[in-house]
Amino acid sequence: MWRSLASNMLTILIVGLFLFAGVILWGKNEYSSEGPLSEAICFQVPSGTNMSRVSRKLEEDGAVSSSSIFRIGVKYSDKAQDLKAGSYLVEPGASMESIIDTITRGGASTCGTEIVYRVGVTRVLAEVRELDPATNSFVERAEFVPGVDETPAVYTEKKAEADTRYRIALAEGVTSWQVVESLKAMDVLEGDPGRRPAEGSLAPDSYEVRPGTSREAVLTEMKDRQDKRIADAWEARSSDAAVESPEEMLILASIIEKETAVADERGVVASVFTNRLNRGMRLQTDPTVIYGVTKGEGVLGRGLRQSELRGVTPWNTYVIEGLPPTPIANPGLESLVAAVNPEQTDYVFFVADGTGGHAFAETLEEHNRNVAKWRQIEAERNNN
Structure with a gap:
């Protein structure tokens, strides 16, 4: 009798282990395989939130099949403390694994509202635009000349949102005086720009900035990029x-x-x-x-x-x-x-x-x- 009972218990234990292993394999597959999302979404991670609330919201939005599996994946990938506030583009079919990587990687948001200050040869233009997840293209909400035109309400509204991104697009052929004067008109920046940089010393390019970034720091980054370009171009000169x-x-x-x-x-x-x-x-x-x-x-x-x-x-x-x-x-x-x-x-x-x-x-x-x-x-x- 005892031998039969022990045999049955062993059988149950083995079956249980197989079932447990099957659940683990199923969970791992759910974690890494294609997700249920049929259309791209712009997913917002508010400042101060935690991974538990994020997982529930992702399940509500149809981006993950199970918030529980998502949280287990976060735990075992050791990324629970790496959550970054912002707005992130979640592509159709994105796996839980890729979503976790997106919202913990850091750096700039990948969707939502963007305010672009375009510094051109004739003027500086501020654009408020939003990424449409369905088309992966930007929709313009407003544009105006800072310090000249009336400030649109949507600009003030979006500046108050923590996940709004800011970028300065510096065109080729602008002068250093134009750059400095343009930076002065950007109310997202702070501080005195300091002495006007030498003509030609600033790199036309795109620059990500954050509210409170100093004007002097922006100019320093522009100069550093131009220094490298000058060195690289000179090194590659022809005879x-x-x-x-x-x-x-x-x-x-x-x-x-x-x-x-x-x-x-x-x-x-x-x-x-x-x-x-x-x-x-x-x-x-x-x-x-x-x-x-x-x-x-x-x-x-x-x-x-x-x-x-x-x-x-x-x-x-x-x-x-x-x-x-x-x-x-x-x-x-x-x-x-x-x-x-x-x-x-x-x-x-x-x-x-x-x-x-x-x-x-x-x-x-x-x-x-x-x-x-x-x-x-x-x-x-x-x-x-």
């Missing part, structure tokens, strides 16, 4: 470069940046200036003359006068030989690379072609024909 130092490269790159907004033209424009420098010709470029008039403080807003084209300034390349003494704007990486890796051409002239690009020429005769075409296009536009 065809006409400039003899990183400083000269930066000056030439700023001129290239201001002369063309067409990415594919940068290397050709660089070749024109390289050929002119090698032949001892003056650069004769209008953007340098404009900088001599404005010193980079604002936009000229009109055509150059003949007196300005003839006027002597350190930046008037119709008068001076070679490069001006300083950059005339903050060039992007592509212009830095073009300045020391020009295309191989015999062009020494170029003029606008009416399409946003330029017509290039090797001879003065050819250039004069291109200029005549451009003047005809201008005249037709003025008559319409």
Whole structure:
């Protein structure tokens, strides 16, 4: 009898162990396999919440099949203390494992509201936009010029929300004065920006910021990025470069940046200036003359006068030989690379072609024909 009872108990124990192992395997599969979510959602993790409340909300939103398995997975992955407040894009079919990684990894939120300050050559524009999870594209809620336009209510509303993200998008070709003045207009930043950075020393790029970030810290990050770009571009220079130092490269790159907004033209424009420098010709470029008039403080807003084209300034390349003494704007990486890796051409002239690009020429005769075409296009536009 005792032998039979012991045999039955052993059988029950073995069956129980198999069932327990099966449950564990099922749980592991549920944890790592495709989740039940059919459409992307923007999942918010409020500040001060805990993983237990997060797991229940995920189950309510249909993102996980079991909040209990989710919590067990969090425990065994040892990520319970790594929960980060923010708004996160949860993709269709996301597994519990991937969701845990998303909400504990840290860094910027991946969905929700974003306020972007776009610093352009003519103005700074603030945009309030939200990511639509269904299309994974941004929907614009409002835009305005800080310090000029009336502040939209949605901007004030979203600034009060803890998970709103902030980004500064710095365009190629802006001057250091424009950058500093733009940062002053951004009420999400704090502090005095300090001394204006040297022209050309700031990297056009996208910068994530947080409320309370100091203006000086933003400028420091911009300078650090530009320093690295300058060093990398100079290291990769070709033997065809006409400039003899990183400083000269930066000056030439700023001129290239201001002369063309067409990415594919940068290397050709660089070749024109390289050929002119090698032949001892003056650069004769209008953007340098404009900088001599404005010193980079604002936009000229009109055509150059003949007196300005003839006027002597350190930046008037119709008068001076070679490069001006300083950059005339903050060039992007592509212009830095073009300045020391020009295309191989015999062009020494170029003029606008009416399409946003330029017509290039090797001879003065050819250039004069291109200029005549451009003047005809201008005249037709003025008559319409």
